Amino acid sequence: MSPVVSDRMAAVLALLDGDRARGVNPPRAVAAKAALALGVDGICAGLGTGPSGLVLAWGHEAVGTELEDLQFTLGQGPGLDAAAGSPVLIADLAAETARWPGFAPAAAASGVRAVFALPLRVGAISVGALLAHRATPGPLVDGALADAFALADAVTLLLLHRESTGTDRAGSAGDGPEPGWAHPATYRAQVHQATGMISVQLGVSLAEALVRLRAYAYADGRLIAEVAADVVARRLRFDDHNQ
Amino acid sequence: MAYREGVTVTREEQLIDAFVEAADTLVDDFDVIEFLHTVAGRCVQLLEVDAAGLMLADQYGRLHATAASTESARLLELFELQADAGPCMDAFRTGAQVVNADLGAGQERWPRFAEAAQAAGFVSVHALPLRLRATIIGALNLFCARAGTLSDADVRTGQALADVATIGILAQRSVQQAELLTTQLQQALNSRVTIEQAKGVLAERRGITVDEAFAVLRAYTRNHDLHLSDLARQIADGTSTATDLLSDPRSAGAPTAHGMESA
Numbered sequence: 480m481s482p483v484v485s486d487r488m489a490a491v492l493a494l495l496d497g498d499r500a501r502g503v504n505p506p507r508a509v510a511a512k513a514a515l516a517l518g519v520d521g522i523c524a525g526l527g528t529g530p531s532g533l534v535l536a537w538g539h540e541a542v543g544t545e546l547e548d549l550q551f552t553l554g555q556g557p558g559l560d561a562a563a564g565s566p567v568l569i570a571d572l573a574a575e576t577a578r579w580p581g582f583a584p585a586a587a588a589s590g591v592r593a594v595f596a597l598p599l600r601v602g603a604i605s606v607g608a609l610l611a612h613r614a615t616p617g618p619l620v621d622g623a624l625a626d627a628f629a630l631a632d633a634v635t636l637l638l639l640h641r642e643s644t645g646t647d648r649a650g651s652a653g654d655g656p657e658p659g660w661a662h663p664a665t666y667r668a669q670v671h672q673a674t675g676m677i678s679v680q681l682g683v684s685l686a687e688a689l690v691r692l693r694a695y696a697y698a699d700g701r702l703i704a705e706v707a708a709d710v711v712a713r714r715l716r717f718d719d720h721n722q
Numbered sequence: 723m724a725y726r727e728g729v730t731v732t733r734e735e736q737l738i739d740a741f742v743e744a745a746d747t748l749v750d751d752f753d754v755i756e757f758l759h760t761v762a763g764r765c766v767q768l769l770e771v772d773a774a775g776l777m778l779a780d781q782y783g784r785l786h787a788t789a790a791s792t793e794s795a796r797l798l799e800l801f802e803l804q805a806d807a808g809p810c811m812d813a814f815r816t817g818a819q820v821v822n823a824d825l826g827a828g829q830e831r832w833p834r835f836a837e838a839a840q841a842a843g844f845v846s847v848h849a850l851p852l853r854l855r856a857t858i859i860g861a862l863n864l865f866c867a868r869a870g871t872l873s874d875a876d877v878r879t880g881q882a883l884a885d886v887a888t889i890g891i892l893a894q895r896s897v898q899q900a901e902l903l904t905t906q907l908q909q910a911l912n913s914r915v916t917i918e919q920a921k922g923v924l925a926e927r928r929g930i931t932v933d934e935a936f937a938v939l940r941a942y943t944r945n946h947d948l949h950l951s952d953l954a955r956q957i958a959d960g961t962s963t964a965t966d967l968l969s970d971p972r973s974a975g976a977p978t979a980h981g982m983e984s985a
């Protein structure tokens with residue numbers, strides 16, 4: 480019963496890891512492979528959590544772009560609901576007109592019958608939502624949901640990193656983090672504790688604190704867990720160091 | 723004396739059997755109706771009542787007989803009569819136990835039900851709510867054909883069996899919806915991450931260790947009747963208004979001067 484990531488999704492995650500290490504944005508071609516692994520027609524990711532809506536951040540195919548545009552324009556849809564914190568799994572969009580009176584018929588007109596939206600998050604850090612869609616109704620196949628959650632984790636950290644690129648020198652292209660960094664579920668508790676501590680030390684959001692922690696570890700040639708342990712043990716403060 | 727001791731031991735063993743049986747069922751795939759029938763049967767055996775049944779509410783708040791110790795038409799009719807008024811409906815609506823209700827005296831509260839129950843040979847009736855936190859999903863109904871009362875221990879045992887039935891129903895829903903199970907698991911895991919982040923925020927704000935931060939967090943939720951994951955999220959994303967919790971009790975707002983830095 481317990482959810483396990485499939486071999487196919489593991490291969491997709493490895494691709495994301497590899498491309499990330501070369502400082503590349505989440506590649507569009509990987510979205511197509513991920514869609515194949517999940518048994519859906521397309522996957523995209525939207526950034527944003529507020530009422531202003533999601534902005535397409537990953538994915539390329541026309542329908543996914545249209546769904547993101549629709550949600551942005553209408554201010555409603557499964558991606559927006561998921562970005563607020565709860566997974567939204569819609570096996571038959573036709574039954575959800577009352578929930579999204581604007582989005583549901585418009586999406587149906589684009590030939591979408593099933594949508595699955597997962598929050599992109601690490602604890603209290605919210606980035607946006609991952610959106611998968613299919614032209615035929617029906618739930619995700621067995622095991623695909625666990626795969627989708629694993630993909631959402633990886634995409635969350637990719638987008639966190641990318642968003643920080645413009646403002647944070649340490650997060651610029653070329654500074655690839657350690658392999659396996661895109662799986663927050665495997666992070667030690669201390670990484671999350673240190674994130675909270677650093678956010679207070681620097682007066683920044685948890686998202687930025689996590690990016691800074693990771694960038695520091697990379698620049699120092701150490702594992703993120705080691706640096707986090709130093710922060711939690713108060714051997715290291717970011718407000719003393721950070722340039 | 724020896725005889726009475728023997729009876730005590732037997733009942734204790736029966737109790738153990740009942741709960742071990744329930745635990746064994748719940749960790750595996752199982753049929754929920756069959757499970758509820760077993761619970762009803764155990765009620766008759768353990769509480770020394772003459773009939774037992776479980777009624778569950780639908781989405782409109784109507785009660786439906788779901789399982790009984792014996793599937794007799796007369797007993798089922800007694801359950802059906804309570805869809806409008808009866809001890810199960812009382813327990814369901816109020817969440818309170820209806821214990822040792824005398825059917826003779828119950829004529830005023832539920833005349834139709836009391837009359838039918840007496841005609842079926844019962845003298846007293848009991849109803850215990852099936853509850854999960856603030857939600858009541860139905861009631862456990864117990865019937866006695868002889869004069870006498872349920873002891874406090876009987877009522878506690880009965881309520882425990884009712885609670886086991888509730889757990890079984892919810893577990894069954896989860897088992898049938900693997901999606902729900904995965905989602906709930908993911909939500910729980912993410913809540914755990916949020917709690918770690920909140921511990922870090924609190925530790926830094928108050929100049930304490932993360933372990934101490936967790937103790938402070940838990941104590942605060944208990945004292946203020948909050949959910950741990952809710953408060954943790956508010957602390958982590960900066961929306962908490964608990965200023966007393968977030969400020970360093972020793973020196974308000976001053977940065978802490980704990981460890982040394984390392985290059």
